[in-house]
Amino acid sequence: MKVRNTPQGAVTRRAALQLGLGSIVAATAFGAGARIVIAQEGQVLKAINPAFSQDWSPLRGGGVPFRWNSVWNASAMYFNEKGEIQPYVLTEWTPSADFASWTFKVNPAATFADGSPITAADVKGSWELSAMPATKNQRVDQVLGNVAGYAAVKDGAGTDISGIVAGEDGTLTVTLTGPDPIFFQRLANHIAPVVKVSVARGADGNEVPDFFMAANGATSGPFMLDSANLDTGELVWLPNPNFFGTKPVLARIELTAVEDNVTATQMLASGEYQAHTELVTSTIAQDLGAEFAAGPEIPTSQHFWFNAARAPMDDPKVREALILAVDREGLIKASFPDGPHKKTDMVINAVPGADDAAFVPFPHDPERAKALLAESTYGGPDKLPKLLFVGISSPANEAAAQYIAEQWRQHLGITAVDMKPQQDQYAGPDQNAVQIFRDDVGTRVPDAASYLNGSIGSGSGNAQGKMGGYKNDKVDALIAEALSKPSDDAARVALAQEAQRLFRDDYMFIPWYKQTMSRWANANVAGMEKNLDWQIVAPWAISIA
């Protein structure tokens, strides 16, 4: 008989082994069970990003990552898909009598992901942080451009925007450099979202790297950025347990970088992925169904702009001839035969005033175009300098530019045409001779006057750059007068329409299409509708059937 010399009450080796084995089996069973529960309870949205984006700070105001801002960041206010303003972090707004000063009220229930309350100081600090040059926010001018003290901060001469005063009682007072009746609308976007300033802003006033990761709890949207592997292009968002709005339906959002459009299209068609950040192909409707690319029209439109400072665009007759020679019905069929975008005749779209019955679209009149070219200082196609396009950076852009070039060849006999994606891809003097720029113009507010001010007003980047310093004093005066009118004043729209009609007669662009803000999601995904800010309107409502 074998005698064990184990003290009474001590655990034997066999018992320890049995216990260990039992624990492993139990843990495995529990883990498997838990996985099953997670799989059953949580809906996971798998989306594709078209780039290995290296910078996911929500404060950049542009780039591919910006399209996901509303998923994990709360903004001051936002527009729904119908263009109606909605309260969010800010719930009330009151202008002064002259519209030069505004008072806002912070939502007392608003919290960051770490559960701490959002204060007026956080809103002010977030805007200042977005304005700092080192933040490199691409569009913060659209939000804060009229605010007193903004200019000094964006030029690196300060860290404090003097025109914004944060009160202890949750009020925020903003003083503008001049009257702006629609200033409240300029805040309703995710260009400068609200972040926890004590975490996001360093002692020098600049952004703290990676402040936006979930562990820091410094963001405030319905989801939190749980992990971001920038080298493999994989990001994961989880629901924010302290979100102050509606609880999200999804249990997880996974974003994977797939740069090749063909591969991405196939992955979406197979159902392996359900959504895309931004997929632009000419055959999107045929490949993935009309539902995938469907969406509301937004106040953004794409056109081919003429630089009137460069030959031969310095001759108005040449410009008119080039416009009248193009059949624009054919242009849209060549570029988006099945949608989702639609032909447009004018600059402004999807804003009150875009239905201007008095606006006369450019006709397709090859005979008149030919005559105009003959009457021009160039006398005909032979003496025209080579026509150079830039911004031809996607298959749809290419199809459109090629179509235009072919129309010019057929109707005007112009054969010297070249096109490149970027201006710096032209060599030598050609870089400074480019006359035609394909680009979009638009606005983040449903307002015709702002739309025109940012696209044809002489102070706009579009007029100064792409149109070669375009300036029509009458157009400027009408826009300025329109901007001074209250948003509900009918004169605001009427003046903007008149400005657009005058601009039309300067023959500065070939109108192309008005943009649809596509869902870029398979039909079984609900709640992916986007707004004029290119954001998902209600990320908390995204669900998968």
Next chain:
Amino acid sequence: MLAYVLRRLLLWIPSVILVMLGVYALAFYGAGDPIKLIFLRAPGDVAYDPSKIEAIRDQAGLNRPFLVQFGSYMLNLVQGNFGNSLTSGRSVWGMVSAAAPVSLMLGLCAIVVTAVVAIPLGMIAGMNQNSRLDYTILGTAVTLWAIPAYVAGPLLMVILLVFLPKGSVPYGWGGVFSVKIILPLIVLSFQPIALILRQTRAAVIEVMNEDYVRTARAKGVPEHVVALRHILRPVLTPVVTQLGLIMITIVNGAIFVELVFGLPGLGRLTVSALTNSDFPVILAITLIGSFLVMASNLLVDLLYPLLDPRAADQKEAR
């Protein structure tokens, strides 16, 4: 041996400084300003504000004279600081050290696949010159040669996506032992296999006419011994040189394959850095590329004496 390696390393330093100077000058005086591009390449409603752009350039130190910037960069580099990306703000070393192993592992695997497939097939083709087998092997090699990676990659991907069940399509990087590496390897190896196969075949045909091979056969040495001992060894010397060159090309330039199969390697990083004129990243990639060229040549040099003892004698004689 150690002295030889050290001498090679020392010779590499001045050449890499010259290369870096050239690349820095191209980035500095070239058309693409990384800060302006952030704003210029975004869609139309971006505010292009020159004073703000100048403020950003000032803060990034980009308004300093060329030599000051280059000197400062090199000084930091000597201290192991590769700087930060101008567009994303990320540590360049972090970006490059994450991408380089992927490309290196992919390149090494492709070389192994190439050597394992191409050398034996080249031997068989060469030893059966002008036979049906030779024509079949050579014909296949020429066909593979004619399919560029940017055609083979998307084509294979689409075929797999159409025919494989949902969720099983290999995409992304899962390491050397993951099934995800199979497809990129096939695509990457197409052209090198054809190249090495043809080179092996030509070398085999040349060596087979050598006196020592004829003598060995006359002495009744079995054919497989003739092939492995008397033909293969001299054939390997030029083939290994070629493999070294192919390795560098794959590591530095597997752009399309990395793009199509979602591999986070140096090729993809290069494209992104060039597009954004992000010159700290471009310079780091240049440095790594230059080091790989040097290391690969060194490795080939060290392999020569193992393959051909006469090379060791020559080296000692020098």
